[in-house]
Amino acid sequence: MKNILVLGAGLSASSLIRYLLTNSEQYNWQVRIVDQDLDLVQRKINGHPNGVALSFNALSPDERKPEIEKADLVISMLPARFHIEVAHDCIELKTNLITPSYISPELKRLDHAAKDAGIVIMNEIGVDPGIDHMSAMKIIHAIQNKGGKVESFKSYCGGLIAPESDDNPWNYKFTWNPRNVVLAGQGGAACFIRNGQYKYIPYNRLFSRLDKLSISGYGDFMGYPNRDSLSYRAIYGLENIPTIFRGTLRRPDYCEAWNVFIELGMTDDTYTMVDTEGMTPRKFLNAYLPYHPTKTVEVKFKEFLREDRMYLYSKFEWLGLFEERPLLQAETPTPAQLLQEILVGKLSLSKGDKDMLVMIHEFEYSLNNERFKITSSMVNIGEDQMYTSMSNTVGLPTAICAKMILNGALKTTGVTLPVYPEVYTPILDELEDFNIRFEEEEIRL
Amino acid sequence: MKNILVLGAGLSASSLIRYLLTNSEQYNWQVRIVDQDLDLVQRKINGHPNGVALSFNALSPDERKPEIEKADLVISMLPARFHIEVAHDCIELKTNLITPSYISPELKRLDHAAKDAGIVIMNEIGVDPGIDHMSAMKIIHAIQNKGGKVESFKSYCGGLIAPESDDNPWNYKFTWNPRNVVLAGQGGAACFIRNGQYKYIPYNRLFSRLDKLSISGYGDFMGYPNRDSLSYRAIYGLENIPTIFRGTLRRPDYCEAWNVFIELGMTDDTYTMVDTEGMTPRKFLNAYLPYHPTKTVEVKFKEFLREDRMYLYSKFEWLGLFEERPLLQAETPTPAQLLQEILVGKLSLSKGDKDMLVMIHEFEYSLNNERFKITSSMVNIGEDQMYTSMSNTVGLPTAICAKMILNGALKTTGVTLPVYPEVYTPILDELEDFNIRFEEEEIRL
Numbered sequence: 001m002k003n004i005l006v007l008g009a010g011l012s013a014s015s016l017i018r019y020l021l022t023n024s025e026q027y028n029w030q031v032r033i034v035d036q037d038l039d040l041v042q043r044k045i046n047g048h049p050n051g052v053a054l055s056f057n058a059l060s061p062d063e064r065k066p067e068i069e070k071a072d073l074v075i076s077m078l079p080a081r082f083h084i085e086v087a088h089d090c091i092e093l094k095t096n097l098i099t100p101s102y103i104s105p106e107l108k109r110l111d112h113a114a115k116d117a118g119i120v121i122m123n124e125i126g127v128d129p130g131i132d133h134m135s136a137m138k139i140i141h142a143i144q145n146k147g148g149k150v151e152s153f154k155s156y157c158g159g160l161i162a163p164e165s166d167d168n169p170w171n172y173k174f175t176w177n178p179r180n181v182v183l184a185g186q187g188g189a190a191c192f193i194r195n196g197q198y199k200y201i202p203y204n205r206l207f208s209r210l211d212k213l214s215i216s217g218y219g220d221f222m223g224y225p226n227r228d229s230l231s232y233r234a235i236y237g238l239e240n241i242p243t244i245f246r247g248t249l250r251r252p253d254y255c256e257a258w259n260v261f262i263e264l265g266m267t268d269d270t271y272t273m274v275d276t277e278g279m280t281p282r283k284f285l286n287a288y289l290p291y292h293p294t295k296t297v298e299v300k301f302k303e304f305l306r307e308d309r310m311y312l313y314s315k316f317e318w319l320g321l322f323e324e325r326p327l328l329q330a331e332t333p334t335p336a337q338l339l340q341e342i343l344v345g346k347l348s349l350s351k352g353d354k355d356m357l358v359m360i361h362e363f364e365y366s367l368n369n370e371r372f373k374i375t376s377s378m379v380n381i382g383e384d385q386m387y388t389s390m391s392n393t394v395g396l397p398t399a400i401c402a403k404m405i406l407n408g409a410l411k412t413t414g415v416t417l418p419v420y421p422e423v424y425t426p427i428l429d430e431l432e433d434f435n436i437r438f439e440e441e442e443i444r445l
Numbered sequence: 446m447k448n449i450l451v452l453g454a455g456l457s458a459s460s461l462i463r464y465l466l467t468n469s470e471q472y473n474w475q476v477r478i479v480d481q482d483l484d485l486v487q488r489k490i491n492g493h494p495n496g497v498a499l500s501f502n503a504l505s506p507d508e509r510k511p512e513i514e515k516a517d518l519v520i521s522m523l524p525a526r527f528h529i530e531v532a533h534d535c536i537e538l539k540t541n542l543i544t545p546s547y548i549s550p551e552l553k554r555l556d557h558a559a560k561d562a563g564i565v566i567m568n569e570i571g572v573d574p575g576i577d578h579m580s581a582m583k584i585i586h587a588i589q590n591k592g593g594k595v596e597s598f599k600s601y602c603g604g605l606i607a608p609e610s611d612d613n614p615w616n617y618k619f620t621w622n623p624r625n626v627v628l629a630g631q632g633g634a635a636c637f638i639r640n641g642q643y644k645y646i647p648y649n650r651l652f653s654r655l656d657k658l659s660i661s662g663y664g665d666f667m668g669y670p671n672r673d674s675l676s677y678r679a680i681y682g683l684e685n686i687p688t689i690f691r692g693t694l695r696r697p698d699y700c701e702a703w704n705v706f707i708e709l710g711m712t713d714d715t716y717t718m719v720d721t722e723g724m725t726p727r728k729f730l731n732a733y734l735p736y737h738p739t740k741t742v743e744v745k746f747k748e749f750l751r752e753d754r755m756y757l758y759s760k761f762e763w764l765g766l767f768e769e770r771p772l773l774q775a776e777t778p779t780p781a782q783l784l785q786e787i788l789v790g791k792l793s794l795s796k797g798d799k800d801m802l803v804m805i806h807e808f809e810y811s812l813n814n815e816r817f818k819i820t821s822s823m824v825n826i827g828e829d830q831m832y833t834s835m836s837n838t839v840g841l842p843t844a845i846c847a848k849m850i851l852n853g854a855l856k857t858t859g860v861t862l863p864v865y866p867e868v869y870t871p872i873l874d875e876l877e878d879f880n881i882r883f884e885e886e887e888i889r890l
Contacts, residue, residue, distance in 0.1 A: 188715050191719070198719060198720055199735070200780070230719065263649060265650070273643070275643055288647075291640055
């Protein structure tokens with residue numbers, strides 16, 4: 001019997017655990033799952049005989065190492081900063097490791113040590129990063145294999161709300177960590193390359209530099225730039241590509257409205273506000289509007305919006321931004337924390353709501369003096385609030401990779417990514433059984 | 446003979462040294478001045494028999510302490526972060542100390558130790574901070590002494606170029622550290638209080654939230670908000686004042702144009718740009734403008750400016766922003782470093798140029814059910830590029846305070862500020878002899 005150790009049973013682990021347990025009888029696996037919340041683990045195991053719920057502290061080396069020693073494979077669903085310690089243990093104990101997270105520079109430096117230990121440390125094998133790498137590399141390799149040259153690559157991903165649950169004027173709900181949504185894009189300019197020219201977009205313009213995209217049957221989306229597009233050149237072997245861009249998808253008008261929060265200064269997380277006793281959404285907004293002895297907050301906000309953006313006004317009204325309801329934040333909240341509380345009160349998932357993961361790649365390539373454009377898109381809708389699309393798209397590629405490692409189908413060693421055909425081909429194939437599939441369209445330019 | 450030790454002989458020390466030497470015969474002082482640049486010290490002493498040039502390392506306790514031991518008074522013109530170490534030495538050796546810089550929290554904590562040692566550590570006694578405190582407290586105390594209540598205090602200061610040297614479309618030249626000018630306002634929102642309401646201005650709107658001010662004979666100025674206005678409430682004993690605002694002065698249209706750099710993202714110092722080999726002002730600007738296959742940088746920049754700000758265009762043209770001249774910055778410059786190089790090439794002082802220090806206070810107060818407004822303003826023009834207005838306004842109050850301490854006219858001990866009449870009255874009086882004087886105007890509201 002093979003022994004799989006899963007560290008962490010949070011939101012993104014649900015579909016991973018279900019897949020491993022469902023396949024555990026056929027492949028003779030025991031799935032040992034640890035989380036500080038034992039009850040959570042037991043709910044996710046749901047009485048399956050091959051599941052073992054553990055509740056030791058996965059962050060303590062002393063408690064963790066005996067379990068890693070017993071395991072044939074470790075899957076770390078812990079927050080990314082803890083992977084490095086787990087990786088050190090796995091190298092010492094010669095146990096394979098999978099993480100869905102970005103490879104940190106420290107982890108990258110363990111490549112030789114992992115190879116010497118004869119193990120694989122597979123990373124970035126969730127959805128973004130993960131499915132984005134795999135689906136893009138499949139097309140890039142196909143273009144290159146027929147002699148084509150990729151000249152432009154634009155890629156967009158968004159965790160959104162499913163159309164059937166999309167019932168608010170922002171066309172958005174939090175399907176993931178709200179804090180990350182509020183802080184999105186902060187901490188430096190977005191950089192990408194367009195026809196050989198490096199372009200930088202500062203945070204104050206990030207949500208106004210938008211690409212419009214559509215997916216047949218799913219309507220329109222807008223993409224705003226991600227901070228880092230350039231590092232994908234090396235990962236995808238496209239070092240000299242003249243155009244590369246990565247973006248995040250929202251529904252139309254979301255970004256334009258979000259930009260108003262940024263302009264006002266309400267997304268800042270770098271300072272705490274003073275005198276916030278009895279703070280209300282209205283007072284919070286007013287702190288970012290000019291003083292006027294008689295004008296109402298509504299009038300001042302409309303003046304700030306300007307006539308050309310007045311179509312956004314109802315979004316802010318719907319959020320309750322003008323209300324005198326007390327906010328419950330910490331004693332010295334940052335603006336971002338106050339904004340998050342307002343948004344969470346309005347944009348959280350309701351019972352029965354489903355999430356939606358959308359990914360769009362656009363490739364332009366030349367072949368025999370002709371130019372072509374391939375658009376590849378994936379839309380996946382969650383099952384419920386346990387097996388969300390986010391959980392499925394993160395957990396299933398991770399789980400399939402686990403199966404491949406345990407079955408000996410993956411021979412590579414070292415610290416690696418799913419950018420090689422022997423990894424991505426079987427995973428993308430099997431993901432189609434779970435309705436995670438890309439629709440491809442090619443035109444001549 | 447009394448012994449004064451001056452640490453640092455940089456730009457802001459010139460007028461201080463001249464005053465001390467000029468008064469040294471009357472008061473029987475020896476002025477010992479240390480700087481790593483011995484030649485600089487000798488030029489500033491200019492052969493005066495009571496000046497002694499020293500060139501030890503003032504940052505080394507072993508080299509510094511024997512000199513402090515010999516001194517009756519230390520004046521630290523070192524960068525502010527070094528004052529704390531000097532203060533520890535002065536307490537140990539029971540030597541009085543003056544610094545023109547803001548009191549750091551660490552320095553503040555030495556108050557008891559300084560009192561126990563029987564010494565005074567006088568701080569914030571340059572121009573801003575310094576003359577601002579003294580001139581404001583004089584009026585605040587006068588209002589309070591006649592039973593009035595200060596209800597609004599707005600204060601502005603700017604280091605500018607003298608009218609006779611003002612010959613460029615920005616009406617600005619660097620009269621101080623250019624890096625501080627490029628980074629001005631970064632790192633958190635400006636906060637002030639207006640009619641009891643706290644107001645926050647994020648960096649992206651800082652240079653568009655402007656107050657218009659005028660000084661008879663000197664024309665118009667615009668004030669943009671300083672980061673911190675609130676801490677002045679405690680310093681000035683105005684804890685419950687409904688309106689307090691501190692701002693920085695520039696000539697009209699400077700701020701509006703500077704705001705364009707901020708919007709573009711060109712003042713950012715938090716990341717380094719890639720591929721900057723052969724960087725030119727034109728390429729630098731283009732990196733912040735959208736890609737277009739045929740439009741020129743000029744056309745794209747005009748589109749970014751918008752019709753309503755087209756009057757600013759010539760300022761950017763004059764800076765050479767569209768030129769293909771190579772920039773000489775470090776290998777991986779930040780945007781702020783590139784912008785600084787462009788600006789320094791155009792906005793530096795020319796031979797014979799004079800600087801100008803401008804300070805404006807506006808007080809509103811109530812007395813016997815009537816309301817009044819006092820406007821107090823000071824304009825000071827530098828003598829030349831050694832005895833600049835910046836040097837005079839920083840160095841002279843420091844020097845006069847030194848005289849008061851040595852003559853026994855200042856009896857206070859501890860870590861303190863010039864906010865008490867026994868300090869500010871004689872200093873403000875003597876500053877008038879140097880043409881540093883405030884014009885006051887009062888109206889009934």
